[in-house]
Amino acid sequence: MARNVYSQDGAVDIARVGRGDRYTQLLRVTGLAIPELLVERERLHRDAKAALDRVLGKLGLPALSRIDSRALDHVRAGLARVSTSESPSDNEFRAAEDELAAATQKLGLVFQPLDSVLSDDVDSLQRLAVELAERLTTTDDYVASARAVYSRMQALAECAQARAHALEAVSAAAAGAAEAARVSDAPPPAQGLNVPDQSLPRDVAANWLQAVRTLERSVAHLHAAADSIVDAEWRARVSRFLEQARPLLAETPLLELEAVVNARLALPVSSRPQPTAQGNPRDEATLVAAGFAEGAPLLTVALANEHIRLLTRELRAFAAAATRYAEGVLDAPLIRLEGAEGDLHHALAQFEIARLMKPPLAQAQENLLGRLISGPLEPLLRELIAALTRFEWYFHPLRMSVARGEVHLTGLATDSERLDVRMLLNAGERSIVSVAWFLALHLLQPRTSRRVLVLDDPFSALDDNNQASLVSTLRTVTRLTRPDLLVLTSHDRRVIDALE
Numbered sequence: 001m002a003r004n005v006y007s008q009d010g011a012v013d014i015a016r017v018g019r020g021d022r023y024t025q026l027l028r029v030t031g032l033a034i035p036e037l038l039v040e041r042e043r044l045h046r047d048a049k050a051a052l053d054r055v056l057g058k059l060g061l062p063a064l065s066r067i068d069s070r071a072l073d074h075v076r077a078g079l080a081r082v083s084t085s086e087s088p089s090d091n092e093f094r095a096a097e098d099e100l101a102a103a104t105q106k107l108g109l110v111f112q113p114l115d116s117v118l119s120d121d122v123d124s125l126q127r128l129a130v131e132l133a134e135r136l137t138t139t140d141d142y143v144a145s146a147r148a149v150y151s152r153m154q155a156l157a158e159c160a161q162a163r164a165h166a167l168e169a170v171s172a173a174a175a176g177a178a179e180a181a182r183v184s185d186a187p188p189p190a191q192g193l194n195v196p197d198q199s200l201p202r203d204v205a206a207n208w209l210q211a212v213r214t215l216e217r218s219v220a221h222l223h224a225a226a227d228s229i230v231d232a233e234w235r236a237r238v239s240r241f242l243e244q245a246r247p248l249l250a251e252t253p254l255l256e257l258e259a260v261v262n263a264r265l266a267l268p269v270s271s272r273p274q275p276t277a278q279g280n281p282r283d284e285a286t287l288v289a290a291g292f293a294e295g296a297p298l299l300t301v302a303l304a305n306e307h308i309r310l311l312t313r314e315l316r317a318f319a320a321a322a323t324r325y326a327e328g329v330l331d332a333p334l335i336r337l338e339g340a341e342g343d344l345h346h347a348l349a350q351f352e353i354a355r356l357m358k359p360p361l362a363q364a365q366e367n368l369l370g371r372l373i374s375g376p377l378e379p380l381l382r383e384l385i386a387a388l389t390r391f392e393w394y395f396h397p398l399r400m401s402v403a404r405g406e407v408h409l410t411g412l413a414t415d416s417e418r419l420d421v422r423m424l425l426n427a428g429e430r431s432i433v434s435v436a437w438f439l440a441l442h443l444l445q446p447r448t449s450r451r452v453l454v455l456d457d458p459f460s461a462l463d464d465n466n467q468a469s470l471v472s473t474l475r476t477v478t479r480l481t482r483p484d485l486l487v488l489t490s491h492d493r494r495v496i497d498a499l500e
Contacts, residue, residue: 015421015433019406026369026407029441041361045354052347058340059333060084071351075344079133079337082125082146083328088153088321090118093160093314100307104292106203107300108210112291114315116159121149129334136344138337146329153326157319164315166289170301171308173283177298205260212252219245366402373400373407376444384436385412387473389466409433431461435470439477451484453477459495471498 014022045067052071053063061078064071097113104111125145132138222238229235284294290308292301301308329335337344378400385398399411410417412433413424421433435458442450455474459467478486490496 014437015409015425015430017422019408019420022407022409023369023402023405027365030369030372041354041357044357045351048347048351048354052351055340055343055347059336059344060331061333068355071348071355075136075348076133079136079333080126080130082122082129082149082332082334083325084331085324085328086321087122088118088156088318088325090318093311093318096307096311096314100304100311103304103307104301105210106206107303108206108213109296109300109304110293114159114163114291116156118156121145121152125149125329129332132334136348137341138334142334143338146332146335150326150329153322153329157322157326160315160319160322162289163291164312164319166286167291167308167312167315169286170290170292171305171312173286174298174302174305174308178302181299200260202260205257208252209254209257212249212254212257215245216249219249362405366405369402369407373402377440380443381436381440384439384473385432387476388432388436388469428461428463428466431458432466439473443477443481447481450481452487453481453483453485454487455489457489457491459490459492467492467495468498471495 014025017025049064049067056063056075061075064074101111101113128142128145132142219242223242226235226238229238287294287296378398381400382398396411396413396415398409399417401408409421410419412421425433442453459470462470474488
């Protein structure tokens with residue numbers, strides 16, 4: 001019908017619509033659109049996507065975001081994930097450990113960081129996952145490796161949790177000792193002990209105190225090891241060093257240094273030793289489990305309580321992340337894939353076949369349109385446009401081409417092949433192109449399909465000269481086609497008279 005009836009209301013302004021709309025309209029009027037086939041292909045594509053999404057859900061993978069997604073890339077990327085949770089990072093708690101170690105060092109204490117580290121098993125598992133994801137399969141070796149990573153991560157989590165628990169206990173004990181020291185009555189200072197003031201900076205006192213305690217330990221170790229030195233000269237040197245070090249230690253204002261260091265906590269200063277965990281095996285074990293040396297003074301430990309609490313929080317966060325990661329390793333897509341490879345391959349093949357059907361169909365349509373245009377349509381349309389205007393010199397030759405789902409119309413008002421006519425022609429000129437387009441498609445039909453020709457007022461947008469050209473062209477067309485029925489309408493009496 002669209003190739004036999006030119007309706008004023010329904011006429012397609014082919015020189016005005018976009019290139020893609022021209023392509024669609026040309027497919028429709030030539031019968032190349034094949035709507036039933038396109039509908040069936042879309043249905044198959046949707047059904048294939050739904051089936052693939054169900055399989056992906058069983059594997060713990062997200063559904064395809066779009067119906068035109070590249071499913072193979074989507075599945076491979078999902079299978080390459082070795083855990084459903086993010087990999088834990090020890091950067092935060094290691095930084096907190098460094099801060100605590102620096103603070104305790106200034107206080108003359110020794111803190112031992114956690115020696116457990118993330119293993120290379122995770123990297124090996126990741127490389128194996130990428131390799132298997134490329135092949136869309138899983139193996140017993142991968143399952144065994146995943147279980148090993150699970151055990152390793154669980155052990156790391158338990159180690160971090162145990163250290164956090166010990167630190168929490170030490171922090172509570174140190175805070176309790178500090179509180180007891182605050183509320184207790186402080187005895188009078190020992191004779192000759194100066195009350196701490198601000199004349200000695202606290203960090204200097206802490207470094208001095210640390211050096212003294214380090215020297216005390218060194219003197220004790222050297223004294224114990226002196227008898228094992230065979231060389232007489234070296235034994236004599238050690239003896240001279242010990243003789244010089246002991247008076248130096250004896251002259252050190254140890255209690256005053258401790259008073260300056262403890263002054264910021266407003267702790268009572270006395271000549272009594274600070275509370276320690278010595279004598280209580282359970283408390284000693286907790287100190288060691290927390291990373292401190294045996295016999296560490298609790299009042300001194302209390303000075304680092306802020307850092308201890310920070311490290312405790314970071315260790316607990318790491319332990320939780322490691323636990324989640326470990327559990328996710330055993331729930332990863334490649335673990336779930338075991339025994340389901342066939343379902344995945346079948347669903348993927350269906351989806352890819354349905355997805356890949358569209359380009360060949362579109363290419364076939366485009367090829368047929370290209371042959372139609374380069375064959376009879378373009379020359380005929382060019383001839384009709386020339387016949388419909390009395391000013392042939394105004395128009396350049398029409399050029400038509402089809403590419404990527406678009407029909408390009410160039411030339412006419414310019415010789416440039418980059419400017420489409422819809423940007424160049426006025427309303428009357430576009431009407432000439434539209435009528436010529438309709439007549440060309442009508443003439444290219446088989447004789448049995450063009451027995452009727454109906455034109456509903458095709459003259460309204462044309463000036464007198466072009467109206468006369470259209471009348472002359474229609475007379476030629478009807479003589480050539482000899483339609484069984486010809487219907488022309490017009491609101492212009494002069495046109496009717498000319499037609500009669």
